[in-house]
Amino acid sequence: MRFLLLIFSLIVGASLFAEPEVRIGILTKYSLTEFEIQLTDTTRIFYLGKDTTLSKGKWSVKLKEGKIYFSNTNLKIQGEHILLRSNKAFTITVRSKDKIFSRSYTGNLEFYSKNKRILLVLTLPVEEYVSSSTYSELGELLFDKSMTEKGKNELIASQEIVIRTYIKNEKQRHEKEGYDFCDLTHCIHFAGNINKLSIYPGEILTGKNLVNGYFHSTCGGKLTGPEVFWSKHEVSSHYKRGNDGEEANCKSSPHFNWDTILATSELEEILDEENLISIQTETKDERVMSLKYTNSDQKQKVISIAAFSTKTGKLHGWNKIKSNYFTITKIGSHYRFKGHGLGHGIGLCQWGAKNLAVNGKSHLEILEFYFPGTELRK
Numbered sequence: 001m002r003f004l005l006l007i008f009s010l011i012v013g014a015s016l017f018a019e020p021e022v023r024i025g026i027l028t029k030y031s032l033t034e035f036e037i038q039l040t041d042t043t044r045i046f047y048l049g050k051d052t053t054l055s056k057g058k059w060s061v062k063l064k065e066g067k068i069y070f071s072n073t074n075l076k077i078q079g080e081h082i083l084l085r086s087n088k089a090f091t092i093t094v095r096s097k098d099k100i101f102s103r104s105y106t107g108n109l110e111f112y113s114k115n116k117r118i119l120l121v122l123t124l125p126v127e128e129y130v131s132s133s134t135y136s137e138l139g140e141l142l143f144d145k146s147m148t149e150k151g152k153n154e155l156i157a158s159q160e161i162v163i164r165t166y167i168k169n170e171k172q173r174h175e176k177e178g179y180d181f182c183d184l185t186h187c188i189h190f191a192g193n194i195n196k197l198s199i200y201p202g203e204i205l206t207g208k209n210l211v212n213g214y215f216h217s218t219c220g221g222k223l224t225g226p227e228v229f230w231s232k233h234e235v236s237s238h239y240k241r242g243n244d245g246e247e248a249n250c251k252s253s254p255h256f257n258w259d260t261i262l263a264t265s266e267l268e269e270i271l272d273e274e275n276l277i278s279i280q281t282e283t284k285d286e287r288v289m290s291l292k293y294t295n296s297d298q299k300q301k302v303i304s305i306a307a308f309s310t311k312t313g314k315l316h317g318w319n320k321i322k323s324n325y326f327t328i329t330k331i332g333s334h335y336r337f338k339g340h341g342l343g344h345g346i347g348l349c350q351w352g353a354k355n356l357a358v359n360g361k362s363h364l365e366i367l368e369f370y371f372p373g374t375e376l377r378k
């Protein structure tokens with residue numbers, strides 16, 4: 001796929017040594033087979049070794065027998081791999097079973113026919129992606145009533161630096177699928193382009209030990225290091241551990257406390273186990289690292305929190321076990337998970353950072369708090 005991109009880049013005359021770019025798999029959640037695309041300007045399209053100019057306006061995109069059809073009332077183009085090269089924003093409208101929604105993007109968009117769906121890969125400059133994904137990630141936090149304009153900029157700057165650090169270190173996440181990051185919280189939430197530039201372009205976190213730009217919504221009051229969630233991860237001094245402030249910085253988050261009941265049968269399905277008898281948490285910094293459980297044969301087994309979270313999310317939705325900061329109590333044929341926070345509690349706590357920004361802290365102070373002993377460099 002990268003080879004094809006290279007050919008396309010040469011065809012369209014884009015320099016490979018221009019501004020660094022990032023490849024994002026967009027709308028990955030929707031298994032698209034058809035949608036509409038609204039072009040705001042005439043746009044070049046490349047397909048089957050040919051190219052043509054599309055007029056602005058509405059175009060329909062459909063997958064049929066492994067081929068992508070791109071058409072309006074006057075023109076029909078088809079191919080298994082199509083590239084749209086646009087300098088202006090375009091809007092994609094998706095009609096899924098229960099809703100219609102539109103998202104606006106800029107950049108070069110590739111369409112691939114893959115596994116009976118249309119895979120969309122957007123290529124855009126890293127700094128545009130850093131800025132846009134920061135807005136998608138922070139969302140409602142930027143509209144907090146008590147936030148000043150300065151506070152908002154400090155919060156944005158800190159999230160941008162963390163995201164940029166993450167991009168630098170995690171680019172191989174979706175290598176097999178042919179792009180760098182998906183647009184979901186699995187990587188970085190990206191709901192489209194807003195054409196803003198980042199506040200301090202190019203700055204990333206560095207330190208004596210390893211440091212990566214991990215972040216999460218709400219720590220629920222307790223922060224930890226990456227080795228808790230990913231057991232093979234090196235222990236590093238550059239992640240704040242323990243309390244997120246004297247009185248938790250993120251206490252106003254709607255995810256601060258949560259409570260979930262799972263039936264024994266649901267838990268057995270997650271653990272791929274029959275006759276579950278008991279389950280206990282193993283913790284570090286009060287956050288769950290793994291779960292130890294026994295069945296009726298008294299065989300004790302262990303599952304890592306990363307594996308447990310992924311399986312629970314896939315089987316029962318991502319809203320059931322929101323974080324790895326919880327306790328478990330058995331109640332009859334059910335298990336009660338009483339927890340705090342949303343996410344893994346590593347690095348920047350977004351709701352906590354918002355509170356620090358509201359209280360006048362600069363992005364440097366916010367970053368020093370969540371990533372102690374780190375420095376910024378280009």
Ligand SMILES: [Zn+2]
Pocket residue numbers: 173174181182183184186187188
């Ligand atoms: Zn991803």
Ligand SMILES: [Zn+2]
Pocket residue numbers: 218219220221222244248249250349351352
């Ligand atoms: Zn927090």
